[in-house]
Amino acid sequence: MITLDFLINAITLGSLYALIALGLVIVYGILKLANFAYGEFIMVGGYALYMISTIAPLPWLILAILAVLTAVAVSYFTELIAFRPVREKSLTALLITSFAVSTLLQNAALIIVSPRAKAVPLPQLFSTSINILGSDVPVRNVLTIITAFAIFGLLTLLLRKTVLGIALRAAADNFKMTRMLGVPANLVISAAFIISGLLAGVVSIFWVGRTASVTPTIGAAPLLVAFIACVIGGMNSLLGAVVGGFVYGFLFSFLSLLLPQGLLDYREAFMFVIVILILLFRPEGLIRNKYSGERVG
C-alpha cells in the first residue's frame, strides 16, 4: 500500500511544512513572539513573483530569487519599523503589532494589486514529471525536497559554525546574558527576522507553485500549517519545528490515503483530532527543550 509515490508525496509535504514551521519558530525562539504576519511574508513572495514578471521579462530563476529577496526585505523592514519600537513594552504589544502588520500587508495587496487571484509565472520544469523507479514523480516535488534539505543543512551550518549562529542559539537560551557578553540585541533579532523572511520567500515559491496563482489571503493557510507543526513538534526548538512539519506532512498524507472517498473532505477535521490528542498526551510537543529561555524584556 505504501508506494514510492506515496513516500515522495509525504516527504515533499513534510519538507515544505518543516520549512514553513522553521520560519515561525526562529523568531519565536528569541522574541517569544508568535508572528501572525509570517503568512503575509509568504504572500508577499508570491506577489513579488507576479509583479516583477509583469514589469521585466527576466529568466524565471532570477524572478524567483528576487521574490525571495523581497520577502526577506519585507520581514526585515517590519522588524525595523513595526516590532522594534514596541519590543521593550510587552509581549501583548508585540502580538497585536503582528496582527496589525498582517492586516496591513493583506490590504496593501488588495489595494495595490487586486482582490482576485493573479497568475504567477512558473517554469516548464514545475509541470513536468520524471520517472523514478517506475513512478512518475513531479519535478516540483523533487525540487521541494532538495531545496528544503539544502536549507536545513545551511541553517545547521550557520547555527553551529558561525559566531552569529551561536549567538542566535544563545539568545534563545538567555537573551539578557547574550547581551551582557556584547552581542547587540538588534543584531540577533534582525538576523532572526531575515532568516524568517528567507524561509517565507522560499516557501512562497513552492506554495504558489502548487496552484500557479496568488491571492491576498494566501498566507493564512501556511500560517495555520506552521502553528499546527509547532504544536506537534514543540514551539521551543528548531528541531521541534522540523519534526513537527514532517509529522504533519506524513499524517496528512496517510489520512489522504486511508480515508474513504466520502470522508476526504474532512481530512482537516481528522488532522485536528490528532493534534488535540498530541496536545493531551504531550502538551509541550514531541521535542521538548528544557533549556528554552524567557521572553526578551
Add this chain to the structure above:
Amino acid sequence: MLTLTNIHAKYGSITALRGISLEVKEGEMVALIGVNGAGKSTTLATIAGTLKPAQGTITFQGVSLVGSKPEQIVRKGIALVPEGRDIFPSLTVEENLRLGAFTRNDRAEYKRDMDEMFALFPILKNRLNQLGGTLSGGEQQQLAIARALMSHPKLLMLDEPSLGLAPTLVDQIFELIVTLHQRGVTILLVEQNVERSLEIVDRAYLLNTGRLEVEGTPAQLQERIDIQGIYLGQHKGRNSL
C-alpha cells in the same frame, strides 16, 4: 575607576536602591555585603546596564555609563558573572567561551585566551564539547567566570560566586578570585559568605534595604559590624561572622 553617585533604582513600583554611592579604584578588590534584598545584585545590574537607574550617575574610567546598553558596557571593559551563573545550557562549553570572546575579533588571541582558560580551569578542557546544561554547579561557575574573562574585562563583577557550591569548591572559587586579583583584574564582589569575603578584599560596603550602611577596610568594617552587628546577625547568625 568606577564611581556610583546617589544611585536610585526601581523594579516597577518597588524601590530597590535609595541613593547608593560607591567607588572601585583600579586594581582594587571591593565587596558588597548585606542581607538578601539589600540591593547588592541590583547595584550590579545598574552597572551592567540591565537595569536603568531612576536617578544618579555611574562613571567608568571617566565616561558615563547611564543610558548605555548592556552590549555597549561590556565593550567598555566591564564583565558580570551573574548570580546563578547564567551559562547557556544548550550550547557547548566551547560555544559558551566563544561567545564570551564576542567583543574580540582576533583569532590568534582567542586561541591564546582559550589555553589560558584551560590552565586556570583544567576541568573545562575535558568538558569542551559537552553541553553547558550538563555541567555540575561548580563547573558551571568556573565556566561562567572563564566566559567573563574571555572579554578581557578591566572590571570583573562577581555575583554570589560561591552560592550553592560544596565547601571544597567554595575554597577553590575564593582561591581563584584571589589569583585573578593578583593578576591585576579589578574585582567587585557580591557575596553572602561575608567572613570569607572580608578575608580577601581591600574594602567593603555594607548595604541595607537599598542604602549604604558602612564602608571601609575589612578591619574597620569588622569593628563597626560589632556595633551594628544586628544587621548581619539578624539574618546570618553569629557564626557566619
